Amino acid sequence: MTGHDGDRRTGRRPAVLKAAGLTLAAALVLGGAAAGWAYWHLNDNIRSVDINSALGDDRPAKAVVTPSASASASASPLPTGALNILVLGSDSRSGKANKELGGGDSSGARSDTAMVVHIDAGRTAATVVSIPRDTLVTRPSCPLSSGGSTAVAYDAMFNSAYAVGGPVCAVKTVESVTGVRMDHYLEIDFSGFAGLVDALGGVTVTTAQDIDDDKSRLHLEAGTHRLNGEQALALARTRHGIGDGSDLGRIGLQQKLVKALLEQIAATDLLADPAQLYRVADAVTGSLTTDTGLNSLGELMSLGQSLKGLTADRMKTVMMPVVTAPSDPNRVVAREPAAGELWKSLR
Template sequence: MRAVGLALAGALVLGLAGAGYAYWRLDDNIKSVDIDSALGDNRPAKAQVTPAASASAGATPLPTGALNILVLGSDSRSGRANQELGGGDSSGARSDTAMVVHIDAGRTRATVVSIPRDTLVTRPSCPLSSGGSTAVSYNTMFNSAYAMGGPVCAVKTVESITDVRMDHYIEIDFSGFAKLVNALGGVTVTTDQDIDDDKSHLHLGAGTHHLNGTRALALARTRYGIGGGSDLGRIGLQQKLVKALLEQMATTSLLTDPTKLYRVADAVTASLTTDTGLDSLGELMKLGQSLKGLTAGHVKTVMMPVVAAPSDHNRVVAREPAASALWDSLR
């Protein structure tokens, strides 16, 4: 989200300077889903968002209230780039990665909560874009929500298990993640153990590595080379990547390098799906600018507390009361 804000803020400057086509292209890249209209009012209460005091009379004040954003990494099979990077069958997509990003009031600190995709949940009935709705499903895997009902069902399922309102939704696919890492010049990550995973085509010795987009994506997806093949070990690697990307952003002078700036902005927007509250350069830029004080050192990464499911030890369920206490802290 900081990448989006910085890149698009620069793109706006470029647009005002005469690169109107570039600005139009970036804005046109963004895809959106009207989640608010689809879900209606039967949702957790919305947090109060307060504007900051403006430094100048003519400036639009940036919001400073707390936010909860559902961020999904989808294993979309659409497009040749996604298929080449490991997309499966062409009939659909799943939420390969799910994180609830809670931004504290003041927007200088954040907590990123990963939800294991193998968590067994009660998936609520979700409206379908074609009409009708899905049936309630009990004891089903969390990532089936996206597969069954897309972003709308993913948001509704997260809200049903957390009782926390998702203020926004952001989704990026395989190729978008890889392109973003490449546009930033790669990302440096330290692994605590050797990784040998033929399925993700990743082989790394323990230590520090500078990864390009393809290898960073493989690291985010690997599971069979660590932790006995569970999704829980993979989540630890994904959280390392979150902080590493923030640190890379901090050391990359995007606003003084128009070419790199445009590559980052194009990579982000071309593979981005948002809710309708974030479906323009202006809205994304405002969000990113409101996070300018957020640094990697002030981002806490955790996983929803889970235990092995009694019905299937290859699956997990929320560990109570710890899971409820975590979600309570984000309201």
């Protein structure tokens, strides 16, 4: 699934997307002073990056949103417009927990999972597009929080954007490659993802083939399995021992896991178990880095509530069309015109 270019807000602040909407409810059900403490704790968990200020106006245009009749009649309507959200999995909150789960250390970070989540107008259907980390792209010049900017890089690995410039460069690179404006940014780290799965009591996934990967520490026979957090994370990261061992095989497992997580959240009656609800909310907020448009419980709750009509069977998962790179048989490049047509459909 770094150090951070963003700052922690003072006194504040898949499946994953719906889980975000549970956070405020977790505080409210605890009652009285405990609710106040829980709200503060969950709010303060979240880290954020001011991507809009960093990138300015040199970006794809925002989609034009036309308010619906029901929205105009409501004092506080839930948003219904289409959204594009860049979701990354990373080891950015480095530490003992992430290291034990195969993460990096304080000197660096990786972003091996990248998905553009397009939510249709009305927010009852979504398309999740995975971008292979081994895709060669032109990485644009990115602003750095320390001042200055990175140089333009040609034939650069897609996931190098995060390594050299954090979330800001990841967003700018995705927008440069796709021509699609990212309305929001969500990043979840290794240990937080594992903690979320554990807080939900595990997740059920069916694999079509045996998985035997010493590097991700995952050994599963083909079939249906109930995975704990560490196993689910290993499934999301595994690529050796499946298919041709490339990142493309891993993407299929990641998409399967996202749908399974959505189904698990929908099947779990968290409101009937305040303690479990709080554990889920703590795992979600404690592992998130967002843009400043989603860095409070109120904003996350509004997003979560607006997605209440989105179910796993209305989520389409695809991979950006790619072909083997002419310059390197171990890398891929976007396959045109198919990739361009896909991105155009999401604008």
